[in-house]
Amino acid sequence: MTAPHAPTPSQTIGPFHGHALPVVDGGAIAPVAHPETITVHGYVYDGAGEPVPDALVEIWQPAPDGSRTGAPGSLRRDPVTGRAAGRDGVTFTGFGRVATDADGRWAVRTLPPGGVPYLSVALFARGLLRHLYTRVYLWEEPGDTLLASLAADRRATLLARPEPPRTYRFDLRLQGAGETVFLEFSGAGRP
């Protein structure tokens, strides 16, 4: 690339994003009381097996009808006070954002994605020079090229474990035993 359009480098999110980025209802992607709602939850662990209490998990996914346009309203603010207002409870935006708690735990409530079996994840944390991408596979589909390309033990790190009813467990391991498969997309989109 030539210099004028050379990409801006990434830098760590640091430990103090918590008063800026997480919001009320950030993990409440599903409309309120929607009967198809699923819960996806888990922990983030570091290479020493310790929970990561200052990570940020972002989710992006198609709507149940397969639409990938998304919709505004994930991070609504109250114009009266300037504070986070929460979602409108109706719109499915396709986007979620949650911080891990002091135990390294995160959870979102959403609707199953249409057309694909996975939720896309961007994971940010102090100590990561750049965020990491991965996918939460809620079920396996025979034609999925990513899953098909992975050895069984690596593939297993992308498969959420069903915890009926309508709940899935997905842990993220940054390093070491059971390290989650993390993704890069520089070659995606080619014909």
Add this chain to the structure above:
Amino acid sequence: MTRTTAPVPPRPRSCPPYRGTRYRTPARPLVAVQDPEAVELTGPVFGAADITPLDHDLTRQHTGEPIGERITVTGRVRDRRGHPVRGQLVELWQANAAGRYAHRLDQHLAPLDPNFTGCGRCLTDDEGRYAFTTVRPGAYPWRNHVNAWRPAHLHFSFFGTAFTQRLVTQMYFPGDPLLALDPVLLSVTDEAARARLVAAYAHDLSVPEWSLGYRWDVVLDGPCATLFEEDGR
């Protein structure tokens, strides 16, 4: 951009001088996704309800004025072809002028400012432009090594048209002697790339008897659905 050979998946980098990376950097290589139907080639959108008109001015979020040197920071957000990223969310967070975050876990013995929270957001305009008014943050110590100080910096978060273009980074101020000593900035090993994290003082953006201006343009990396459509690929 045309690529004729399959890309080599880059390894996530660990930077020994920045100690926090040690147990958090994956040891295995990233797995390349080559799927043109990948969901990550699209991304979330935001709108008028996601911000308020005052969110871009961090000096007007309380009843009084924050202490510090008032600055404006503006620039354009573009994709790697130079096309503007329009109507997308930009978020900013920072320490106050004394170098302390309004975050309970920040125990640096510098004063909190009751008139400064240090969080802002805005949507880019049709030319990809963002603009914030704030105060210049102070440097602050951290425990990476003895006498470690972070240079003054603003934390920024950007969204592109694709989730692959997501960017969280930090902006620095020109001429700061701490830039050469900072393991976080030095974790970007290419000098030219580091320079792209340093804003330029822009006298044309300074407002007489009001504020000092800085310009910082941003280029989001990563493929997106529209990039390929417009390239006819």
